[in-house]
Amino acid sequence: MAEVKLLGVRGSPFVVRVVLALKLKGIEYEFLEENLGNKSELLLKYNPIHKKVPVLVHNEKPVSESLVIVEYIDEAFKGNPILPTEPYQRALARFWTNFIDDKIFSAIRKAVFTLDEVEREKGVEEALEALQFLENDLKTKFFGGDEIGFLDIAALIIAYWVPIFQEVRGLQIFTSEKFPKLYNWSQELINHPIIKENLPPREPLLAFFKARIEGLSASK
Amino acid sequence: MAEVKLLGVRGSPFVVRVVLALKLKGIEYEFLEENLGNKSELLLKYNPIHKKVPVLVHNEKPVSESLVIVEYIDEAFKGNPILPTEPYQRALARFWTNFIDDKIFSAIRKAVFTLDEVEREKGVEEALEALQFLENDLKTKFFGGDEIGFLDIAALIIAYWVPIFQEVRGLQIFTSEKFPKLYNWSQELINHPIIKENLPPREPLLAFFKARIEGLSASK
Numbered sequence: 006m007a008e009v010k011l012l013g014v015r016g017s018p019f020v021v022r023v024v025l026a027l028k029l030k031g032i033e034y035e036f037l038e039e040n041l042g043n044k045s046e047l048l049l050k051y052n053p054i055h056k057k058v059p060v061l062v063h064n065e066k067p068v069s070e071s072l073v074i075v076e077y078i079d080e081a082f083k084g085n086p087i088l089p090t091e092p093y094q095r096a097l098a099r100f101w102t103n104f105i106d107d108k109i110f111s112a113i114r115k116a117v118f119t120l121d122e123v124e125r126e127k128g129v130e131e132a133l134e135a136l137q138f139l140e141n142d143l144k145t146k147f148f149g150g151d152e153i154g155f156l157d158i159a160a161l162i163i164a165y166w167v168p169i170f171q172e173v174r175g176l177q178i179f180t181s182e183k184f185p186k187l188y189n190w191s192q193e194l195i196n197h198p199i200i201k202e203n204l205p206p207r208e209p210l211l212a213f214f215k216a217r218i219e220g221l222s223a224s225k
Numbered sequence: 226m227a228e229v230k231l232l233g234v235r236g237s238p239f240v241v242r243v244v245l246a247l248k249l250k251g252i253e254y255e256f257l258e259e260n261l262g263n264k265s266e267l268l269l270k271y272n273p274i275h276k277k278v279p280v281l282v283h284n285e286k287p288v289s290e291s292l293v294i295v296e297y298i299d300e301a302f303k304g305n306p307i308l309p310t311e312p313y314q315r316a317l318a319r320f321w322t323n324f325i326d327d328k329i330f331s332a333i334r335k336a337v338f339t340l341d342e343v344e345r346e347k348g349v350e351e352a353l354e355a356l357q358f359l360e361n362d363l364k365t366k367f368f369g370g371d372e373i374g375f376l377d378i379a380a381l382i383i384a385y386w387v388p389i390f391q392e393v394r395g396l397q398i399f400t401s402e403k404f405p406k407l408y409n410w411s412q413e414l415i416n417h418p419i420i421k422e423n424l425p426p427r428e429p430l431l432a433f434f435k436a437r438i439e440g441l442s443a444s445k
């Protein structure tokens with residue numbers, strides 16, 4: 006049995022964060038594909054609280070939650086640091102990764118996957134405001150500097166998934182006109198060899214999220 | 226000027242987390258009391274995104290969000306580690322501290338500070354379910370083992386604030402009958418000398434949250 010296993014689904018931005026951390030560290034692992042409509046015994050055993058992917062299993066010990074897993078990988082395996090090494094820079098990276106999940110992603114989810122139109126509009130406004138903070142913070146090629154780091158991995162959801170989400174809804178939230186620095190960063194990021202190799206293909210994702218939104222309206 | 230400053234209010238469980246981390250590390254600091262009804266220029270300058278306390282300012286550099294600040298303090302100042310040192314234990318501590326803020330505290334807030342009664346009942350149920358997971362996880366005197374650690378600091382909100390919240394609402398969520406291990410832990414924790422010295426007095430807190438709930442109903 007492999008020492009490192011990853012329970013996940015290929016299309017999830019949260020799972021891809023862990024895949025990238027493993028690849029950046031050069032760690033061999035076994036990918037166990039989950040069917041979220043019929044969760045495996047293994048998933049329920051290893052993440053009984055949230056019952057969600059990703060779950061990393063290292064020597065039979067499970068770790069859940071993508072950002073917790075990425076920090077774990079960075080601390081448990083030496084070489085190629087993912088987080089900055091300086092304490093203040095580490096704190097900033099943690100602050101911004103939380104900001105992405107708590108503010109940007111939750112606003113985007115509201116803007117895209119809510120049935121109520123007023124709520125969706127509120128989501129768009131919140132997303133624009135939150136993205137502006139991130140745009141203002143970007144000073145280097147990647148958030149990690151010249152190399153991809155913790156915040157880039159966390160923010161990949163903006164670079165790759167958000168354009169798909171907004172296409173599905175016909176929204177213009179994350180655009181090169183509104184966020185030129187972030188947009189350039191997003192192009193650098195998704196064309197980085199390690200990222201490019203590990204992104205799920207775009208068309209099936211688009212079809213998946215289209216179906217999900219149609220399902221939303223159908224169950225109105 | 227002091228090298229370390231803390232912007233906060235004395236009654237906030239999130240601010241007290243930072244106070245405790247500083248005390249456990251033996252770090253001298255200056256406490257700058259905020260008036261949240263009229264936020265200082267300093268707060269708006271140092272935390273322009275969330276405009277919330279606590280903010281730690283170390284050598285003029287600000288860090289926001291209580292858990293990010295506690296990790297920063299642990300990494301920037303040597304001695305008396307607050308987080309475990311072993312990577313897997315660190316990951317578990319981070320998982321559970323997130324669980325406290327995302328699941329337990331948000332359920333408690335819903336159970337106590339929501340106007341809608343159905344929502345409040347849902348909050349009570351969610352809080353009971355979430356607390357049970359934490360009860361099951363407690364195997365030692367403190368979550369940190371024999372000594373107070375990261376998770377104890379984060380969970381102090383359950384030991385000290387939740388009993389106040391439920392008294393205000395006449396609820397029975399966190400009781401010695403329902404959660405005997407957590408209840409014993411809570412008594413050990415609030416009687417630990419460093420914690421005891423730094424807790425805000427109970428009566429004013431009780432009065433403050435009573436007024437807050439009366440304000441809720443008044444603005445119905």
